[in-house]
Amino acid sequence: MGGETARVKAEIIAIGTEIxxxxxVDTNSAYIAQQLPELxxxxxxxxxxxxNMGRIKDTFQRAWDRSDIIICTGGLGPTDDDMTREGIAAIxxxxxxxxxxxxxxxxxxxxxxxxxxxxxxxxQAWLIPSSRALxxxxxxxxxxxxxxxxxxxxxxxxxxxxxxxxxxxxxxPELERRSDGEVLVTRTIKTLGIGEGxxxxxxxxxxxxxxxxxxTYARADGVHLRIGAKAATxxxxxxxxxxxxxxxxxxxxxxxxxxxxxTLEGHIRALFDDRKTxxxxxxxxxxGLMASTxxxxxxxxxxxxxxxxxxxxxxxxxxxVPAEVIEEFGVISPETAKxxxxxxxxxLGTDYGCGITGxxxxxxxxxxxxxxxxxxxxxxxxxxxxxxxxxxSGRAAVKRRAVTTAMLLLRRTLLEAATVR
Amino acid sequence: MGGETARVKAEIIAIGTEIxxxxxVDTNSAYIAQQLPELxxxxxxxxxxxxNMGRIKDTFQRAWDRSDIIICTGGLGPTDDDMTREGIAAIxxxxxxxxxxxxxxxxxxxxxxxxxxxxxxxxQAWLIPSSRALxxxxxxxxxxxxxxxxxxxxxxxxxxxxxxxxxxxxxxPELERRSDGEVLVTRTIKTLGIGEGxxxxxxxxxxxxxxxxxxTYARADGVHLRIGAKAATxxxxxxxxxxxxxxxxxxxxxxxxxxxxxTLEGHIRALFDDRKTxxxxxxxxxxGLMASTxxxxxxxxxxxxxxxxxxxxxxxxxxxVPAEVIEEFGVISPETAKxxxxxxxxxLGTDYGCGITGxxxxxxxxxxxxxxxxxxxxxxxxxxxxxxxxxxSGRAAVKRRAVTTAMLLLRRTLLEAATVR
Numbered sequence: 001m002g003g004e005t006a007r008v009k010a011e012i013i014a015i016g017t018e019i020x021x022x023x024x025v026d027t028n029s030a031y032i033a034q035q036l037p038e039l040x041x042x043x044x045x046x047x048x049x050x051x052n053m054g055r056i057k058d059t060f061q062r063a064w065d066r067s068d069i070i071i072c073t074g075g076l077g078p079t080d081d082d083m084t085r086e087g088i089a090a091i092x093x094x095x096x097x098x099x100x101x102x103x104x105x106x107x108x109x110x111x112x113x114x115x116x117x118x119x120x121x122x123x124q125a126w127l128i129p130s131s132r133a134l135x136x137x138x139x140x141x142x143x144x145x146x147x148x149x150x151x152x153x154x155x156x157x158x159x160x161x162x163x164x165x166x167x168x169x170x171x172x173p174e175l176e177r178r179s180d181g182e183v184l185v186t187r188t189i190k191t192l193g194i195g196e197g198x199x200x201x202x203x204x205x206x207x208x209x210x211x212x213x214x215x216t217y218a219r220a221d222g223v224h225l226r227i228g229a230k231a232a233t234x235x236x237x238x239x240x241x242x243x244x245x246x247x248x249x250x251x252x253x254x255x256x257x258x259x260x261x262x263t264l265e266g267h268i269r270a271l272f273d274d275r276k277t278x279x280x281x282x283x284x285x286x287x288g289l290m291a292s293t294x295x296x297x298x299x300x301x302x303x304x305x306x307x308x309x310x311x312x313x314x315x316x317x318x319x320x321v322p323a324e325v326i327e328e329f330g331v332i333s334p335e336t337a338k339x340x341x342x343x344x345x346x347x348l349g350t351d352y353g354c355g356i357t358g359x360x361x362x363x364x365x366x367x368x369x370x371x372x373x374x375x376x377x378x379x380x381x382x383x384x385x386x387x388x389x390x391x392x393s394g395r396a397a398v399k400r401r402a403v404t405t406a407m408l409l410l411r412r413t414l415l416e417a418a419t420v421r
Numbered sequence: 422m423g424g425e426t427a428r429v430k431a432e433i434i435a436i437g438t439e440i441x442x443x444x445x446v447d448t449n450s451a452y453i454a455q456q457l458p459e460l461x462x463x464x465x466x467x468x469x470x471x472x473n474m475g476r477i478k479d480t481f482q483r484a485w486d487r488s489d490i491i492i493c494t495g496g497l498g499p500t501d502d503d504m505t506r507e508g509i510a511a512i513x514x515x516x517x518x519x520x521x522x523x524x525x526x527x528x529x530x531x532x533x534x535x536x537x538x539x540x541x542x543x544x545q546a547w548l549i550p551s552s553r554a555l556x557x558x559x560x561x562x563x564x565x566x567x568x569x570x571x572x573x574x575x576x577x578x579x580x581x582x583x584x585x586x587x588x589x590x591x592x593x594p595e596l597e598r599r600s601d602g603e604v605l606v607t608r609t610i611k612t613l614g615i616g617e618g619x620x621x622x623x624x625x626x627x628x629x630x631x632x633x634x635x636x637t638y639a640r641a642d643g644v645h646l647r648i649g650a651k652a653a654t655x656x657x658x659x660x661x662x663x664x665x666x667x668x669x670x671x672x673x674x675x676x677x678x679x680x681x682x683x684t685l686e687g688h689i690r691a692l693f694d695d696r697k698t699x700x701x702x703x704x705x706x707x708x709g710l711m712a713s714t715x716x717x718x719x720x721x722x723x724x725x726x727x728x729x730x731x732x733x734x735x736x737x738x739x740x741x742v743p744a745e746v747i748e749e750f751g752v753i754s755p756e757t758a759k760x761x762x763x764x765x766x767x768x769l770g771t772d773y774g775c776g777i778t779g780x781x782x783x784x785x786x787x788x789x790x791x792x793x794x795x796x797x798x799x800x801x802x803x804x805x806x807x808x809x810x811x812x813x814s815g816r817a818a819v820k821r822r823a824v825t826t827a828m829l830l831l832r833r834t835l836l837e838a839a840t841v842r
Contacts (some may be wrong), residue, residue, distance in 0.1 A: 019540030019555065019637075020454060020464060020466075020467055021454050021457075021458070021464065022451030022452065022453070022454030022455040023451075023638070025446060025448060025451050026447075026451075027446060029443065029469075030444075030446050031443065033441060033442050034443040034444070035444065036442075037442070043441060043471075043472070044470075044473075044476060044478070045441075045468060045469070045470060045480075046441055046449075046468065046469035047466060047467065047468040048466070048467035048468070049465075049466060050464075051466070052465075052632070055465060055466070059466075062483075094629075138461070152550065155741075161814075187607065191718070213765070217439070217444070241830070250732030268767065281730070283709070287709075287712050287713045287715070287716030287717070288704070288708075288709030288711070288712030288713040288716070288728060288730065289709065289710075289713040291708050291709030291730040291732075292707065292708045292709040292710040292713050294708070295708030295709070295730075295781070296816065296817065298782070298783055298784065298816060300708070300732070301732055301733065304728045304732050305732060305733045305736055306729065306731045306732040306733055306736040307709060307729070307730040307732075308707065308727065308728070308729055308730070309702070309712040309713075309716075309727045309728040309729070309730070310725060310727050311712075311716060311721070311722055311725050311727040311728075312722065312726045312727055315726055315727040315769065322654065325482070348736065354778070357497065360716070360719070361719070362719055363719065376702060376717070393582065395719065396717065399713070399717075
């Protein structure tokens with residue numbers, strides 16, 4: 001930091017027995033880790049330690065010996081189990097004292113809620129000589145910014161919204177001011193409908209481009225390609241990334257549905273918005289997850305009129321699916337999926353209709369294996385199109401994959417309609 | 422282990438730059454951590470290290486020096502970035518060699534899929550003298566069970582389904598056979614409808630019971646109380662837990678909806694199954710998440726006929742909600758929620774109907790703040806009941822909380838109906 005040219009070495013420590021024992025999944029560390037590369041900070045280690053004074057001290061001591069910045073979350077509460085402040089004070093050989101200003105604020109926080117402050121909370125007004133307080137607008141525990149011997153320890157609360165506010169408003173800007181190392185800039189390109197091996201092969205000619213790195217990642221919403229470049233400035237990094245991105249755009253063409261933070265549901269909304277067309281859904285095995293996912297993005301009401309969850313077969317027929325189709329082909333069939341898409345399109349009076357039928361599992365149905373799913377899309381032109389899939393990986397994963405497949409089919413259908421017209 | 426009476430000290434190491442950088446959230450470590458207490462194994466540390474040989478060796482060396490069992494996931498793939506085997510071989514001073522039997526199996530795996538094995542995959546047939554292979558029925562990377570000097574290193578693949586299968590079928594049974602320390606047995610009691618502070622106060626008289634620990638945890642599905650007891654045998658631990666559990670059952674009564682692994686959707690299904698009654702839903706702001714959640718549990722088709730996602734107001738009217746109610750009270754109102762519940766009950770011909778309307782956000786609607794939600798349940802008797810909530814914590818959290826609130830109201834309604842009749 002400050003004047004040095006070597007890369008800054010950071011590590012993250014999450015403190016708390018609940019996190020150690022897996023009762024809470026540590027999302028804080030991932031949140032922080034994702035933002036460090038943009039700040040030119042290299043992350044070397046992440047660790048979790050329980051509420052145990054000896055092990056907390058050991059962990060801080062090792063981190064202090066090997067890292068420039070230690071970012072820790074948790075252990076700032078008022079109880080005896082909360083020992084982050086004590087641990088840091090111990091390894092630095094400093095003594096915590098109640099800070100009068102912090103105490104006043106803390107007592108006011110409780111008074112304004114109409115009850116007296118439990119005396120155990122007084123710990124939250126502690127400071128050591130090397131620390132200053134980081135205000136916590138969302139809770140009682142202020143953070144600590146500790147700085148000594150050219151090293152920094154940042155302590156934030158473990159409650160994610162409190163941590164995120166403190167990080168965004170105070171810690172990140174401070175780290176940004178101090179950063180003068182190289183920055184890492186990344187661009188993620190999101191594809192759908194091509195396997196990871198094929199994506200890897202198609203992108204391979206670019207892997208040797210100097211000054212950039214490219215990786216492929218299989219994700220729930222398709223295969224991602226990530227281009228990364230480290231440079232002295234963000235501008236310089238972008239100059240390396242852009243030609244590679246343009247080349248990948250050319251290679252993958254219509255298989256690319258989004259970049260960076262784009263979500264598949266946001267992409268689908270944009271496709272419908274552009275075409276000023278509307279959609280409705282009829283779902284069986286996904287039980288409403290398709291409709292729920294489409295409406296996870298705000299503004300979905302512009303194009304999504306609604307849906308029917310036809311969990312029972314007779315409700316499918318009541319909703320317009322011809323009984324003959326079900327009798328002839330079975331409920332779990334491409335034909336029924338197509339009939340569902342067409343029926344909901346007609347019933348709800350939308351431009352497009354989407355139908356999903358299948359076996360979520362764990363038991364087979366109609367002799368069809370769990371994980372067998374058929375998704376169909378009906379539009380204003382031609383026959384409904386259908387994709388059939390089969391994966392036996394548990395109810396939740398089957399539902400999720402069925403929804404992604406339905407979004408893939410919606411995307412294809414809308415893009416094709418655009419070229420035909 | 423084996424003959425010792427001291428508690429076994431374990432640590433977990435996750436290996437991979439993607440996990441370190443937060444691009445993947447490390448669910449494996451939480452999965453393993455949750456199961457160690459039942460095996461009488463104390464977990465002291467969890468750490469994450471990237472794909473860097475020096476830091477992998479450092480991390481293993483420290484773990485080897487301080488822990489009896491090291492459980493690690495990741496870094497067993499075929500690429501140069503996968504260095505778990507190399508790191509362990511280095512700290513133990515042993516040399517990896519290709520195991521002919523593993524090689525045969527590996528080549529067969531590829532042949533049976535119709536393509537030749539890339540030569541880089543040969544690493545996956547490596548063993549060192551202190552290791553034996555743990556078969557991987559779901560992928561190409563076998564795990565390693567390393568044992569030397571009374572210490573154990575277990576290496577499993579990072580892909581969660583592969584890890585979970587290997588853990589369940591091989592690693593956990595082996596650790597169970599060796600366990601002779603004290604075991605921790607826990608019982609979780611799940612309540613709904615009472616705040617954490619009140620639960621804590623009500624349970625407090627039992628906190629001083631000797632030989633057990635009690636904790637309260639606010640969760641998405643209500644407040645959990647966890648009773649834990651450590652003893653030489655599971656039987657002995659249960660003898661301490663049961664009287665406390667009985668007392669808590671008495672104190673919390675009908676506020677308790679489940680224990681341990683019970684889910685709220687499973688509980689709702691059981692309530693409907695017991696009464697042989699049926700349900701349908703009409704959802705607006707939750708966009709189908711209520712129906713999807715109810716059908717996350719298998720067998721939901723027994724009671725859940727289906728639902729309508731009435732994202733547009735006109736679709737509410739088409740589905741039987743009186744236009745006058747919406748005109749007089751607005752779409753976002755307790756009256757509309759009640760009318761939705763009654764309408765879907767009538768339309769789908771079920772015993773109960775559930776209606777949800779509100780503002781998922783981020784923008785207000787009808788002048789109502791984001792996070793305002795009304796949920797209603799209509800049954801065969803009397804007026805529909807309704808709960809109104811308000812929380813502004815982002816679209817996903819509002820949807821999730823609305824669904825939990827609807828399940829709470831369904832539960833109350835069914836329990837009351839049972840006492841009335």
